[in-house]
Amino acid sequence: MHVLILGAAGMIGRKLIDALCATGVVGGREITAMTLFDVVKPSRPAVPWPVSTQAGDLSNLSDVRALLSHKPDIVFHLAAIVSGEAEQDFDKGYRVNLDGTRLLFEAIREREYRPRVIFTSSIAVFGAPFPPAIGDDFLCAPLTSYGVQKACIELMLMDYSRKGLFDGIALRLPTVVIRPGKPNKAASGFFSNILREPLAGKEAVLPVLKDVRMWMASPRRTAGFLVHAAGLDLAAVGARRALTMPGISVSVGEMIDALARVAGSDRAALIREEPDERIIKIVEDWPFSFDPARALKLGFAADSSIDEIIRSHIDEELGGQLG
Numbered sequence: 001m002h003v004l005i006l007g008a009a010g011m012i013g014r015k016l017i018d019a020l021c022a023t024g025v026v027g028g029r030e031i032t033a034m035t036l037f038d039v040v041k042p043s044r045p046a047v048p049w050p051v052s053t054q055a056g057d058l059s060n061l062s063d064v065r066a067l068l069s070h071k072p073d074i075v076f077h078l079a080a081i082v083s084g085e086a087e088q089d090f091d092k093g094y095r096v097n098l099d100g101t102r103l104l105f106e107a108i109r110e111r112e113y114r115p116r117v118i119f120t121s122s123i124a125v126f127g128a129p130f131p132p133a134i135g136d137d138f139l140c141a142p143l144t145s146y147g148v149q150k151a152c153i154e155l156m157l158m159d160y161s162r163k164g165l166f167d168g169i170a171l172r173l174p175t176v177v178i179r180p181g182k183p184n185k186a187a188s189g190f191f192s193n194i195l196r197e198p199l200a201g202k203e204a205v206l207p208v209l210k211d212v213r214m215w216m217a218s219p220r221r222t223a224g225f226l227v228h229a230a231g232l233d234l235a236a237v238g239a240r241r242a243l244t245m246p247g248i249s250v251s252v253g254e255m256i257d258a259l260a261r262v263a264g265s266d267r268a269a270l271i272r273e274e275p276d277e278r279i280i281k282i283v284e285d286w287p288f289s290f291d292p293a294r295a296l297k298l299g300f301a302a303d304s305s306i307d308e309i310i311r312s313h314i315d316e317e318l319g320g321q322l323g
Contacts, residue, residue, distance in 0.1 A: 083188065201270075209252070
């Protein structure tokens with residue numbers, strides 16, 4: 001089984017690589033080769049099978065064609081310009097997110113084989129006004145460029161799958177918390193910042209009010225979604241190949257309370273409230289509660305609580321010790 005991971009140097013990509021390398025199996029078959037691709041050269045894992053690490057541009061056709069030269073059996077497509085940057089740089093967002101993905105799909109079509117394609121979509125495909133809980137039949141009407149790009153790719157993926165050009169599935173990911181490393185340009189980045197920085201003994205800025213709520217999943221759980229999708233019988237998924245992933249709905253205030261429970265009130269006190277009207281305006285139109293019945297029926301599962309998410313970050317990123 002040859003696995004291709006696009007966006008392999010990113011946080012979710014690294015978590016996925018760790019999960020795959022821990023077992024050496026994906027979709028019920030042994031991994032025999034791995035190609036890792038991103039805008040920067042990904043790190044090479046220490047594994048017994050051959051690993052190719054490459055840097056390039058998803059919107060460059062020659063780069064994309066080269067990635068498909070060995071006909072990888074599974075393509076994990078995680079590469080994207082994140083939400084805040086896609087909104088600020090209109091051309092770049094469409095060039096990389098939409099045009100780059102179309103090039104990928106066409107390069108697969110040129111090779112005339114039928115791999116499994118797993119695409120990381122987003123709950124940003126939904127736009128307000130929202131019902132109390134968004135079900136599987138709720139209208140996709142995004143209100144951001146990033147959300148539009150993701151929704152367009154979902155439709156393309158379903159059409160290419162319907163035509164038998166590949167076997168695709170799109171996973172609408174919750175906001176991923178807690179993201180390790182440094183803040184990125186995602187508008188949702190503060191959800192991770194207000195936990196990650198205090199856990200490391202650093203101050204964090206909260207740009208929204210404490211009643212702001214978000215649908216979220218841990219990095220560990222998110223990698224698990226991708227691995228689970230690799231082994232799914234997509235005939236059971238049907239023609240609608242986009243699934244909203246399970247998550248937990250948590251307010252900022254509840255996150256801070258959990259931080260105090262898990263790490264102590266002194267850590268929670270490191271959060272400084274500085275309302276930012278630009279961020280407040282962006283997040284007020286985000287969905288925060290879902291009924292992902294289809295995904296649950298297919299075996300996807302959510303984290304149990306925000307406390308579990310915080311503890312998993314301490315275990316995996318801080319060596320079990322607070323910074």
